[in-house]
Amino acid sequence: MEQRSSVDYEQILLRDPLFKEYPLKGIDEMDLVNLLYYSEIGCNKLKIIDSYCTVCNKDTTFTAELSDDQELSDLLFDAGMVSGGMGNKQEKRLIKALEKRSIFIRKFNCPRKSDDSSHNQVFIFRVIGANLIKIGQHPTLADLTKNEIKKYRKLNEEIYSELNRAIGLSTHGIGIGAFVYLRRIIEKHILAPQLKKLLLEGDITEDDLAKSDFKGKINLAKDKLPEFLVDNKKIYSVLSKGIHDLDEKECKDYFPVLRTAIEIILDEEIKRKEDENKNNLIAAQISKL
Numbered sequence: 001m002e003q004r005s006s007v008d009y010e011q012i013l014l015r016d017p018l019f020k021e022y023p024l025k026g027i028d029e030m031d032l033v034n035l036l037y038y039s040e041i042g043c044n045k046l047k048i049i050d051s052y053c054t055v056c057n058k059d060t061t062f063t064a065e066l067s068d069d070q071e072l073s074d075l076l077f078d079a080g081m082v083s084g085g086m087g088n089k090q091e092k093r094l095i096k097a098l099e100k101r102s103i104f105i106r107k108f109n110c111p112r113k114s115d116d117s118s119h120n121q122v123f124i125f126r127v128i129g130a131n132l133i134k135i136g137q138h139p140t141l142a143d144l145t146k147n148e149i150k151k152y153r154k155l156n157e158e159i160y161s162e163l164n165r166a167i168g169l170s171t172h173g174i175g176i177g178a179f180v181y182l183r184r185i186i187e188k189h190i191l192a193p194q195l196k197k198l199l200l201e202g203d204i205t206e207d208d209l210a211k212s213d214f215k216g217k218i219n220l221a222k223d224k225l226p227e228f229l230v231d232n233k234k235i236y237s238v239l240s241k242g243i244h245d246l247d248e249k250e251c252k253d254y255f256p257v258l259r260t261a262i263e264i265i266l267d268e269e270i271k272r273k274e275d276e277n278k279n280n281l282i283a284a285q286i287s288k289l
């Protein structure tokens with residue numbers, strides 16, 4: 001029996017960029033309806049989302065705004081599904097009914113200012129053929145993630161700025177451009193400073209660098225680099241391939257996992273620097289005893 005996939009609501013709403021396509025074939029029908037509608041009776045799986053309110057400047061649990069019950073009832077009827085339950089699965093009828101309606105809007109309200117639309121989070125979907133597409137959202141992913149990534153300012157402002165630009169470009173469907181900024185973070189801010197330090201300390205030579213490709217340079221500095229990067233050198237290869245060979249759609253599809261990989265590398269770098277600063281502080285205090 002074919003395994004039907006469920007819908008990852010958080011990934012679609014809060015992580016995936018605009019214009020990403022989700023094939024509807026094989027998706028659980030009620031999970032899909034729950035993504036597009038909210039009703040207190042039946043379609044209520046997606047009742048809350050944990051996100052960041054860009055007006056309150058606080059992490060917030062947003063609550064779903066009720067959908068039009070009549071529209072939902074008509075959809076379930078047209079799809080041959082029983083309102084409030086699974087009923088008989090009619091995948092083709094559901095897809096046809098969704099495509100007929102075409103545009104779907106989900107709204108979530110900030111509990112601190114539920115009557116103030118500026119605090120709302122809105123997600124807009126369109127069904128074309130057998131694909132669901134997220135065609136709009138407000139606030140943008142870049143706005144929502146600013147708070148999430150601000151910790152990388154601990155490393156330097158440029159890293160934060162370039163990661164923010166990558167997310168912003170991906171949000172607007174520019175996958176290749178987003179890859180450029182992710183690759184710059186690895187090249188310029190993670191690897192280059194360690195290679196420069198090794199050169200100054202005489203542990204490697206300019207000739208060593210000249211003879212090494214990127215993976216070779218990682219090997220030269222592996223004891224100074226985040227372990228995740230050393231163990232996953234392919235990250236850089238995929239980013240380079242994206243810039244030179246992949247199309248926009250492929251880059252957009254790969255972006256979420258590569259962004260997460262970059263964040264793991266940066267998190268390791270933050271911890272390394274914090275440990276180094278702590279060790280230096282304690283060593284200095286001990287020397288005064």
